[in-house]
Amino acid sequence: MAKFLLLAFRNIFRNRRRTLMTLLMVGGGVTGLLLAGGYFAFMTHGLREDTIRNGLGHLQIFTAEHFRRDEIRVLDTGIENWRQVAATVRTAPHVHGVAPRIEFYGMVSNGQKSSIFMGSAVDPDAERSLGFSTFLTAGKDLDGDQGSDVEALIGAGLAKSMNVKVGDGLTLFAVTSDGALNGVDVQIAGIVESGVAELDARYLRITLPSAQRLLQSDRITNLVVGLDDTANTDAVYNELIPRLSGLPQRMTVKKWIDLATYYKQVHNLFNGIFLFMGVIVFFMVLMSSVNTLLMAMFERTREIGTMLAMGTPRAWIILLLMAEATLLGVLGAAGGLAAGNLLGVLLNASGLHLPPPPGYTVSVPFRVLHVPAMMVSSSILVIVSLALASILPAVRASRLQIVEALAHV
Amino acid sequence: MDDLVSVEAVSRRFPLDHSEVRALDDASLSVERGEFLAIAGPSGSGKSTLLNLMGCIDKPTSGRIVLDGEDTSKLSPARLSAFRREKIGFVFQTFNLIPVFTARENVEFPLLVQGVSADERRHRAMDALESVGIAARAQHRPDLLSGGERQRVAVARAIVHRPALVLADEPTANLDTHNATQLIDLMRELNLTLGLTFIFSTHDQRLLEHTPRIIRLCDGQVVEDMQHAEVVHG
Numbered sequence: 287m288a289k290f291l292l293l294a295f296r297n298i299f300r301n302r303r304r305t306l307m308t309l310l311m312v313g314g315g316v317t318g319l320l321l322a323g324g325y326f327a328f329m330t331h332g333l334r335e336d337t338i339r340n341g342l343g344h345l346q347i348f349t350a351e352h353f354r355r356d357e358i359r360v361l362d363t364g365i366e367n368w369r370q371v372a373a374t375v376r377t378a379p380h381v382h383g384v385a386p387r388i389e390f391y392g393m394v395s396n397g398q399k400s401s402i403f404m405g406s407a408v409d410p411d412a413e414r415s416l417g418f419s420t421f422l423t424a425g426k427d428l429d430g431d432q433g434s435d436v437e438a439l440i441g442a443g444l445a446k447s448m449n450v451k452v453g454d455g456l457t458l459f460a461v462t463s464d465g466a467l468n469g470v471d472v473q474i475a476g477i478v479e480s481g482v483a484e485l486d487a488r489y490l491r492i493t494l495p496s497a498q499r500l501l502q503s504d505r506i507t508n509l510v511v512g513l514d515d516t517a518n519t520d521a522v523y524n525e526l527i528p529r530l531s532g533l534p535q536r537m538t539v540k541k542w543i544d545l546a547t548y549y550k551q552v553h554n555l556f557n558g559i560f561l562f563m564g565v566i567v568f569f570m571v572l573m574s575s576v577n578t579l580l581m582a583m584f585e586r587t588r589e590i591g592t593m594l595a596m597g598t599p600r601a602w603i604i605l606l607l608m609a610e611a612t613l614l615g616v617l618g619a620a621g622g623l624a625a626g627n628l629l630g631v632l633l634n635a636s637g638l639h640l641p642p643p644p645g646y647t648v649s650v651p652f653r654v655l656h657v658p659a660m661m662v663s664s665s666i667l668v669i670v671s672l673a674l675a676s677i678l679p680a681v682r683a684s685r686l687q688i689v690e691a692l693a694h695v
Numbered sequence: 696m697d698d699l700v701s702v703e704a705v706s707r708r709f710p711l712d713h714s715e716v717r718a719l720d721d722a723s724l725s726v727e728r729g730e731f732l733a734i735a736g737p738s739g740s741g742k743s744t745l746l747n748l749m750g751c752i753d754k755p756t757s758g759r760i761v762l763d764g765e766d767t768s769k770l771s772p773a774r775l776s777a778f779r780r781e782k783i784g785f786v787f788q789t790f791n792l793i794p795v796f797t798a799r800e801n802v803e804f805p806l807l808v809q810g811v812s813a814d815e816r817r818h819r820a821m822d823a824l825e826s827v828g829i830a831a832r833a834q835h836r837p838d839l840l841s842g843g844e845r846q847r848v849a850v851a852r853a854i855v856h857r858p859a860l861v862l863a864d865e866p867t868a869n870l871d872t873h874n875a876t877q878l879i880d881l882m883r884e885l886n887l888t889l890g891l892t893f894i895f896s897t898h899d900q901r902l903l904e905h906t907p908r909i910i911r912l913c914d915g916q917v918v919e920d921m922q923h924a925e926v927v928h929g
């Protein structure tokens with residue numbers, strides 16, 4: 287049988303031109319999938335790391351209560367003894383840093399006009415040590431140690447509607463945890479722009495101590511945990527659950543993927559496109575090779591008739607033709623993998639940049655990632671496609687009338 | 696009952712437009728083990744049809760063919776395939792060697808489908824090539840061989856599994872006179888030395904001189920069954 291299947295191997299090289307055409311198509315399909323998929327992977331990977339680095343972190347810790355009900359009073363579902371929680375988190379491996387945050391609301395006034403703001407209170411040093419970036423368009427980032435002065439970063443839209451610039455003063459009003467109204471004067475240290483207009487029209491950032499003074503609370507909303515590597519997210523998550531269960535307050539840990547809605551949408555979109563391309567390649571290979579394989583079988587009618595006359599089981603003929611097609615698929619996939627990876631390396635080395643997409647000002651680098659799962663799936667795709675394409679020709683060959691096949695010229 | 700082949704009132708008709716062609720018309724004959732038999736007749740007389748039926752690659756419209764004690768009309772397609780594999784060797788007019796196999800691999804083929812081990816296949820294939828005088832060409836692919844050499848390889852392939860019956864439909868039609876005579880002589884020699892039964896067809900009278908028995912067909916009917924006594928006894 288092995289010897290018989292050696293026929294398959296040799297038959298592949300019979301009609302070199304046709305074999306080459308099939309290999310080019312199969313290999314081209316794999317190469318195309320690898321490059322497109324590799325680019326998508328690069329984009330999603332970049333977006334993932336950006337999303338995490340822009341302040342999402344790898345894990346976020348809230349009280350369990352936070353997701354169970356709305357706050358009745360400010361921070362009443364917040365973390366009480368956050369330094370203890372942070373210390374517990376830091377004992378887990380791979381934890382690079384922990385940053386406390388408070389999310390709050392209030393009114394901001396310039397004396398003549400007031401507006402609602404969405405506040406975020408941070409520990410600037412902790413944020414910086416985690417590599418979280420602020421997108422300053424003017425001024426400077428918050429100082430970690432401000433003494434009695436209160437600095438703020440505000441969104442570009444909010445700065446515009448309040449008609450203020452860096453160095454100007456504003457007054458913030460908020461309801462304290464006791465239900466009283468409190469106010470604090472802040473000086474604008476910098477203007478930030480996230481790129482999302484709705485957010486920039488409301489955004490305001492102050493330090494954690496300032497917010498705690500304003501809200502009259504020593505609680506925080508959540509802790510943001512940064513890890514050494516995104517790949518460790520699940521492992522650390524599993525580490526943290528038992529460690530946090532010993533604390534007086536019940537905690538909930540969220541992974542970045544559960545909080546990154548935009549990332550998830552983009553990821554799903556790219557997955558969808560990749561899948562669609564896969565389907566196209568699959569049917570392209572299927573359609574064109576059914577034809578090619580039928581032609582190859584037709585040309586060998588007399589030979590197949592001879593084999594059948596000599597008592598070769600019909601199943602062997604099916605097996606032979608399917609083995610030939612599958613082998614073609616394997617060779618094509620191998621060629622496609624080699625070409626795709628080589629092209630990927632060359633493209634990455636060339637430092638090619640794509641023109642800026644709409645809404646962006648900087649051009650994006652064109653890079654492709656080498657994703658093993660994609661190499662495996664696209665190879666399987668074309669091999670299966672060719673194997674399926676060979677069923678019809680193979681079955682037809684096995685059903686040839688021997689006498690007619692022998693008379694075939 | 697000791698006949699190897701028994702063709703009993705066999706007809707083979709092909710539908711043609713609104714009528715039918717009687718390619719073989721109520722033909723009967725029997726062949727004994729070890730015979731060397733030629734089927735002669737003009738073009739369209741039914742030679743190929745008869746050989747196809749005896750080779751179990753076609754079915755009679757009526758009548759029956761008993762081969763080596765087996766009523767072939769009663770065999771299922773799979774059994775027929777196995778029957779051919781074991782009992783019959785074919786030599787074709789157009790050689791029909793597998794182009795991607797060497798001469799030796801081609802000769803091994805019938806053993807391959809019988810499931811014979813690689814060592815034994817090789818051994819027996821070389822023996823067969825030896826017996827047709829072409830062992831030196833064992834490693835060549837068919838496209839490097841001359842017509843005469845190819846047909847010798849085909850003969851080796853037809854006898855390598857020691858079939859009960861070797862069928863050759865116009866084996867010399869694509870050979871020049873010299874090679875044609877040599878091929879028939881070779882088959883006769885194998886018939887005498889190995890005791891194999893050969894049936895071949897031809898419409899070339901010159902090839903029939905050394906043939907001990909000749910059956911003539913005309914319009915699908917056996918019109919003559921001639922034994923050369925002097926040839927039979929050598």
Ligand SMILES: Nc1ncnc2c1ncn2[C@@H]1O[C@H](COP(=O)(O)OP(=O)(O)OP(=O)(O)O)[C@@H](O)[C@H]1O
Pocket residue numbers: 709710711716717718719736737738739740741742743744745898
């Ligand atoms: N498949 C077929 N369909 C229709 N008619 C056929 C078929 N096969 C053979 N015939 C007819 O049957 C008759 C006998 O054909 P056959 O091929 O057996 O003759 P032959 O003696 O081998 O001729 P040749 O010397 O030309 O090879 C011819 O008239 C031929 O046209």
Ligand SMILES: [Mg+2]
Pocket residue numbers: 742743744864865
């Ligand atoms: Mg004929």
